Amino acid sequence: MAENQQPQFALQRLYIKDASFEAPNSPMAFTKEWQPEIKLDLNSGARKLDDSHYEVFIKVTVTATNADETAFLVELVQAGLFAMVNIPEEQMKPMLGAMCPNILFPYLRESIDSLVVKGGFPALMLAPINFDALYQQRAAQEAAQQAEAPQATH
Template sequence: MTEQAANNEAKQGQFGVQRIFVKDASFESPNAPDIFRSQWKPQINMDLNTKSEKLGDDVYEVVLTITVTAKNDDKTAFLVEVQQGGIFKIEGLEGAALHQTIGAFCPNLLFPYAREAIDNMVTKGSFPALMLAPVNFDAIYAQSLQRQQQQQAEGESTH
């Protein structure tokens, strides 16, 4: 590899998945077995959250938490939560590029694993399969960034 090619590769950054794991998972069906007697017309609510932590040089843990609540006739049918974690090696990225990788790209990689874990627990709880729709983590990250900028601007204008 030429020195110029090595410099170009370093400027582009490198990304690697070291491990993907379930950090925590829970399933509750507080109204079973009575909930199975009513017609299944659920209202599904999904909450997403991510957090990250630097573990060492260029190594980061990202945890995607998905909480799904299904209510049927105003009674909770089930509540399922999965914390899907990943350890990522991210080299050569700084500032906004690093934050976007951690805040959008990594959760996007973790989502299919969390979705599968949720579907497995729901079906084992004797409920119909629950395939969550894809999530646009880039858009969520952009909205979060915009909110932070607005809050900073509002904070500066009050001083």
């Protein structure tokens, strides 16, 4: 019998790899009118574990500043273990760079909200992020850098 050559894709495990919540100015932060400035730093990545398993992660840092003081700082790494077998090479990068982060993001979003609320602050629902567009931008930047590289040789 021939082996199954069909592409196979599955999320095998979903987990928080790292989480941190700080509220350096509590409880005084709770006595001020709540008009925060929210700063979001986000990136994603992937690593191959073996021939059929990849870890994909999204790392986010959310900083809320209120009345020129840090109200809270949340750092979270949401990760997933994905099984990928017989996926064509040209599809791997978009899957790891866009599709998998799109699967992980709702879990990251819920975890951030939960930490913020448990820290005593109003709910914080991050806006949806288009990882497909981010992946396309990153791929275009990499292509532009590669196009410039041969000209830089001496």
